[in-house]
Amino acid sequence: MNDMEKHNHCTHQIIELANKLKDEGHDIQLVNAALMAASGIYATYSVAGNVGALEPTGVDKVVAMYRQNLEHIQKRKKEDVQGQSGNA
Numbered sequence: 813m814n815d816m817e818k819h820n821h822c823t824h825q826i827i828e829l830a831n832k833l834k835d836e837g838h839d840i841q842l843v844n845a846a847l848m849a850a851s852g853i854y855a856t857y858s859v860a861g862n863v864g865a866l867e868p869t870g871v872d873k874v875v876a877m878y879r880q881n882l883e884h885i886q887k888r889k890k891e892d893v894q895g896q897s898g899n900a
Contacts, residue, residue, distance in 0.1 A: 830843050830847055833846075852874075855874050856874075859874075
């Protein structure tokens with residue numbers, strides 16, 4: 813499995829967990845907030861370990877990474893929608 817396949821596998825596993833929580837009756841906004849919190853905790857851990865915290869510049873870097881990733885996701889979603897409407 814290459815890096816992209818590993819990334820997609822991990823992403824789908826996390827989405828499956830989020831959907832499971834939603835299916836258990838948790839509000840999707842709550843699930844989303846929990847995912848964001850978990851991601852922030854894990855982003856901090858991946859950079860600073862269990863005993864560290866991010867400095868303001870580190871927070872800025874993580875925020876920029878989230879923004880870039882979200883912009884990429886939205887671009888792909890728009891392309892998917894345009895592709896589907898062109899096939900109708």
